[in-house]
Amino acid sequence: MSYDFRQIEDKWQKEWAEKGTFEAQNNSDKPKYYVLDMFPYPSGAGLHVGHPLGYIASDIYARYKRHKGFNVLHPMGYDSFGLPAEQYAIQTGQHPAITTAANIKRYREQLDKIGFSFDWSREVRTSDPDYYKWTQWIFIQLFNSWYNKEADKAEDIDTLIALFEQDGNNGVKAVCDEDVVAFTADQWSGFTPKKKQEILLQYRLTYLAETEVNWCPALGTVLANDEIVNGVSERGGHTVIRKKMTRWSMRISAYAQRLLDDLQKVDWPQPLKDSQVNWIGRSEGASVTFHTIPSGDVKKSYPIEVFTTRPDTIFGASFMTLAPEHELVSLITTPEQEKEVAAYVEATAKRSERDRMADVKTISGAFTGAYASHPFTKEPVPVWIGDYVLAGYGTGAVMSVPCGDQRDYDFAKHFNIPIPNIFEGIDISEEAFADKEKTIIANSDFLNGLPYKKAVKLAIYELEKLEQGKGKINYRLRDAVFSRQRYWGEPFPVYYVEGMPQMIESKYLPIELPEVEKYLPTETGEPPLGNATTWAWNTVEHTVVSNKMIDHRTVFPLELNTMPGWAGSSFYFNRYMDPNNENEIFSQDAINYWQDVDLYIGGSEHATGHLLYSRFWQKFLFDKGVVPKEEFAKKLINQGMITGTSAFIYRIEGENTLVSKNLIGDRSVQPLHVDVSLVNPSDELDLVKFKENPLYADFKEAKFLLEDGVYIVGREVEKMSKSKYNVVSPDSICEDFGADSLRLYEMFLGPLEQSKPWNTAGITGVHSFLKKMWRLFHSGEEGAFNVTDDEATADNLKTLHKTIKKVEEDIENFSFNTSVSSFMICVNELSSQKCTSKSILEPLAILVSPYAPHIAEELWSKLGHKASIATAEFPKYEGKYLVESSKEYPISFNGKMRFKMELPADMSAADIESAVMAHKKTQEQLQGRTPKKVIVVPGKIVNVVG
């Protein structure tokens, strides 16, 4: 019987499922280990061979840890809310829940075929009401919390109310809206309930705010910054414009510093940490307030607050620049400048974000006619507006120091604004000087002669004395918009009374998504949930009205937006610990046992989205005492992307003729994607199948220009995608070579973290390794199972232990590719040694089992074991079998102090030692000195360092 992978794989996959082999217990004497994959969005296209790469790696590690005696949690689920299902619903009327369920079924079938050791009893789906009940619950917790800067943590909103009652908001150090108004305890108690709610909303960790949002008209929805790439929507590439809307926001900015600091606590890839650091964008400096000088036309003085990282250069500030959107622009502009300013503001508003970013070189701006008084010199400083100042960063206004900042310099040159030099011994006639380290300040009153750091300190000190500034740390990280005008997302547990948001009590959760007739926004521009009016009323009736006295005529009673895609994925890793708990998000026992994720594997594209939001929610839940760890994942690995290798045919322009790649010459041709399944590994197109394929009906009558009778296609590496016809599905690989071959091959392809193109050609290598391994256990014409109790030879043991050592090291270092090589060497050696010893083959099966679990399991059972190989003990490495030796040799001396020495055969470690000593002596005679260091390279050579 030969290696029948189909039969073996079917058998064991069934067995694992039936016996629940991989179900983890929430308590155990064994140490715990939590291995997690980023759960997928179940798209309609199914899996291609690129998707399982990370899953295979994590599965190998999970299986390895089980062999090492750990109680392993290795779950899988689906991030099943999302835009594609909704857009499909808009087009076809098919309910997203139905398409999503179908897609999940397909995903599950595909995943099962690969033989993963997932604990499916813990599956979660973010679109499942039993799951999003807890997404809604966390939202309520966030609403009922504020961020206490003094304690540096989130606290219950009641503690804030207590503070207000005691002493107003004087002395309350909170992260809150910028425009909170001061009030006393007396004033607080005098406020109407509505007024109190308005104030509290400015402190809550999730709050309603009228913000400028990224509105995508084509998708009819709001997008987060990270959903926009190069000014267009990530999905679909549609135009995005700025628009003011009332949205829910998450006060993630409260956690900016902790999100930054705690990166040191986690073992995550440096590039990923770098991009989070960059995204958070901490910069230290000062906020400085300039006051405008009243004039005949504008009688009032307005304070303009700016943020600068260079307060030391304040004496070089020769003008100020506001973002065109800045709220003071209309207030301070003088009548004679009004026309010009209005025209400029309108022009920038028209330009999309994309245009503005694409063209950063063109300098534009307008003078407002206003002047502000310099804090120290009291000289008038002209106030300009310019689109190089961004409304969304800092205060949307800058003090412009042309001698120290290239953008200010260019602006000043363009508009003929003076460029005073405040740097000692620096020529600024050509460009600005921005080197902090070489800065010595001049022409700056009390700052003269000081270097950068000292000047910054003194400038801030003096500004504080004038009450016109203070040291400040600014973050680029903005609060995250949390509302989407979509159907297929979590509904908010929110209703409104007199326009103020109220939380529905937790006991009524989940607030389930209603059925709607249409998945588009309503005709009045409300979100899709606005189509479900009975739902809205019934929900309020059921959860609120029957319990409280609420006026039925309150305007729209329920929140009609839904939550964004990242809501459900920001805590799922914790829910896996106790996924079927109906009463709690998870039991304290479960979370205290599993604690956090030990190994998390997923793509780097989530660096500033999912991974940042998840850290934020984890920190919040930590503050509230819900989770015991402040970071949710100790170690993280980014697997690389497997790209596709597209194939091209070439049609001669204007003719129905297809020309083989190498015959194109200087003909003008149109390259067309051709399905990669029609091309063999030698790049030859299968002309028969090609002509039969209805996709290529246009070419039925086409002429072919062939080389040596075959059509050679062109190749190019691209992202795997249906539209490029370069998708290779794992199912076809499993069908042809088996899941074990697929698993081994994906690992063998190259380092896990590296991107690489898929190329099916090489898979025969790993496949024949499996066949060879099978033959170690089976012999004769019929291939009967054949393992003996023979004692292992020294060579056998050496081969085995060498492999144990290598494979163990490789797994610990996540170098899975090289361990596959080790398996091949091991099997080659054992087969040339004709090893049939059970004492060798049994540990070998365990060694291979994380990589090729089906064949290992089969052999394990044939060796007479009743229990699954999954928990068999990983074999121990014994170094004594590894002493290497080889043949005789002459000692040579090449004049460069390098000596080669081959060691005699059958030498023990002690013999090698004495040979080295003898060698040292020889060298002493030759050189007249003793070598300091001797290095033995296993096998053949001794190098002596003199």
Added chain:
RNA sequence: GCUCGAGUGGUGGAAUUGGUAGACACGUUGGACUUAAAAUCCAAUGGACAUUAGUCCGUGCGGGUUCAAGUCCCGCCUCGAGUACCA
């Protein structure tokens, strides 16, 4: 522009901490077994000269440190990823 990362045979990639460069695999060539093919097995496979031994050159380029450099240092080149008027 800035920040990371990477450049090794025909190809994917090995190379422990500075210690035999090219493991392992694909591909190619030759051979065995076959009527034949497939499968399997064996051998060769960085380049050049020599074909018996052998010698020289070789890890993007140019320098340097070292007995010894793919690996460390300095200066370049190329490619990839992320990010970008962030004051």
